[in-house]
Amino acid sequence: MKSVWQEAVRATPACPQLQGSVKVDIAIVGGGITGLTTAWLLASQGRRVAVLEADRFGAGNTGRSTGNLYGTVGQGLHALREKWSAEIVGQVVALRLLGVDLIERIAAELSIECEFKRVPHFIGCEGEGAHVLSKLESEFDAASAAGLHPQWHERGNAPFGMARALRMDRQAQVNPYAYAAGLAARLQAQGARLFEDSRVFDVDASKGLVKTDAGELVADAIVLATHSPVGFNLVQAEMKASTEYGIAAPAPGGRAFEGIHWLRDTGLSLRATRVGGVLHAVAVGEKHTTGEPGEGNHLARLRSEAMRHFGVEEFTHAWSAEQFRSADGLPYIGRSAHDNVFIATGFGADGLTWGTVAAHALSRQIVEGDVADFALLRPARVTPVKSAKGWAEENATVVKHMVGDRLKHVDHTALADIAAGEGRIIEIDGHTLAVHRRDDGSVVALSPVCPHLKCRVAWNGDARTWDCPCHGSRFRADGRLLDGPAHKDLEVIEVRGGG
Ligand SMILES: Cc1cc2nc3c(=O)[nH]c(=O)nc-3n(C[C@H](O)[C@H](O)[C@H](O)COP(=O)(O)OP(=O)(O)OC[C@H]3O[C@@H](n4cnc5c(N)ncnc54)[C@H](O)[C@@H]3O)c2cc1C
Known part of the structure; x- marks a missing residue:
């Protein structure tokens, strides 16, 4: 991907x-x-x-990121202010703006062709629910206090039919x-x-x-x-790992739209970029805890959201990436x-x-x-x-998985029932295995035990990866390590008669 x-x-x-x-x-x-x-x-x-x-x-x-560079933070400066103080939020924004300036300076001094561009950053919502509007107001307040000079956009002149949006100028985008x-x-x-x-x-x-x-x-x-x-x-015990998805397609009619766009009610991040001379629309979202993809279909949902915004039928690119957020x-x-x-x-x-x-x-x-x-x-x-909520939450996840992994019954589906492109934890000859059937019909069987701290991995059908819910290690369908604190691949197990 x-x-x-x-x-x-x-x-x-x-x-x-x-x-x-x-x-x-x-x-x-x-x-x-x-x-x-x-x-x-x-x-x-x-x-x-x-x-x-x-x-x-x-x-x-x-x-695999979105290439947006900004002074605020994804969770919102108002959320950070609740944990820390307005003074600390001011320090955070000053450091982050210094980071954006440094990228601009390095790209210019080294003549790196990465499409660095100063653009506005819009944070808004489509609906007019009281909860999301009040969060936007708090964000406006926290961003003003931190010196980001936000301005309001009301329905009509806000981009993407946002009901309300705040706009911060002189943020930036890059091809990362x-x-x-x-x-x-x-x-x-x-x-x-x-x-x-x-x-x-x-x-x-x-x-x-x-x-x-x-x-x-x-x-x-x-x-x-x-x-x-x-x-x-x-520090791993203090961090929560989440997986998110991105898709891109040539923009209809090459219509350019400028800036970073975050929709607070759907959690989408939208932008445009020119790649290979062609203007592309990019949508990123559908965040979930790593190793807990729920019912899946994250890419399908992201596609339909992006179709609604861009009117694009087919997407040429789809990928996933991971983030680690500290409790404080x-x-x-x-x-x-x-x-x-x-x-x-x-x-x-x-x-x-x-x-x-x-x-x-x-x-x-x-x-x-x-x-x-x-x-x-x-x-x-x-x-x-400040970390209390995160500690309890995250350690509960680890305990849940470690205890659950020992007691959990394995899906007894026969190997032959695993469809092409699918992955499942099954039992073969008394051994619990993580099995994936490739598109060509062959199977790859792996130990489901994450080599980091021995939790059991779970299949992510959207990304086609085996993901560990404990500390966020991710492995490709063939067991090769993709991300996270593990430093080894999943062990490959030979299975006879795998067709
Ligand atoms: C969907 C999504 C969109 C995002 N968009 C944005 C955005 O628009 N703006 C923004 O600021 N941030 C964004 N982020 C966050 C951002 O992508 C990351 O925080 C950032 O790229 C981290 O950079 P890094 O160099 O620390 O890690 P990485 O880019 O992951 O680099 C770490 C490298 O270490 C290597 N490595 C790992 N283990 C070993 C080992 N044992 N030996 C040798 N090498 C090893 C890996 O192969 C990897 O190349 C986004 C995140 C997600 C999930």
Whole structure:
């Protein structure tokens, strides 16, 4: 499932796999916007950096995002203000606007062709329900106090037939994959060590070692820019993982519409983009807890919503992506349990900008030592009251799945009953297996046990992935790791007579 951005942009020249032992100043694990920007800022200050990417640069969540850059946050500044204070919200917005400016500056200085453009950001609703209108009013108030200068649009001049919308100017949009690919290309040209197809399976902080199957990096500092920190990390217990979907199609009549559009009543995010010279409409939404797709049909529902807004019949692109949101609404950026290991995670659906803020913060911390400006975001913060709801909720999910997994009866459907394209947990010869039938009729059988913390994965028919409800690891239908804190694939089990 490639996103509209990945389809249109020429990938960077393939980078080699890490082989043998390589010594650098800073080892960066993960080649999305966070890892690549951190690498760029450190390399520009003369540091020897290496970036290890398990797959291809930019192909993670960065290349599957919507490419919107804004000062507010997805959950709303009013929600953040309830957890923190107006003063903290002001700091958050200032940091995020600095992140947007930094992307603009880097794209311009490096001449990255990523269609960076300043646009307005509309947050509105179609219906006129009292609940959603009052949330918009609170958002207007919080955005005004934080210096985002919102203005109201009433029915008639608000876009997409919104009944009411607030508009914030000088926000931005970008092609996120083109930006990441451009950063990787400039890093390569500058002599940074870039490795693809190099999954890290262990980090030995005491020796400054980062290990892959074929090699290792030896470094003074290690940055885990892997979206969720690989392996076990306490912050995982504070984060909720959600999956969301995106679709795109050539826009009817090439009609351009400018800006970021969030519809609060349907949870849709709508934008346009020009890819391969053709104007495309993009719709993103249908969020659900990872590993809990409910009755599914998320893509079908997203399609019909998008058809209603754009009048498009056929969609040329469909994809899914994941987000990790912290219980207290702020990301975790800074030093982890070891002095020489840094993490950046918990961005929610706002991580192009947060990832860039993280790169700025981490590069300064590595070069200058701890910087007070970013104390608010440090991973070691303890906010039991603000996080209470999230803690209880998230730990309940984990307990529910771990206990439930032991007691749950397996779907006894015979292997032959699994339709092409479908996946199910079934029992064969006394073994519980996660089985997927490919479109060509062959089957792939896997252990359903997530290698991260041993929860059982669940099939997601929309994304065709096996997803872990406990900490958000996601695996392709053939068991290869796609996302999340696991660092191994699901184990493949040989099944005889699988037709
Ligand atoms: C549907 C959707 C739309 C979104 N739209 C927006 C948006 O418009 N604006 C916005 O600001 N944010 C958006 N986000 C959030 C945003 O996509 C992410 O927060 C952001 O891309 C995170 O960047 P990253 O570099 O930290 O992670 P990623 O881009 O996921 O990069 C992490 C990289 O680490 C690699 N990796 C993982 N484990 C290992 C390992 N063991 N060894 C080596 N490499 C490893 C992965 O392969 C991956 O390439 C959206 C999220 C979703 C779900």
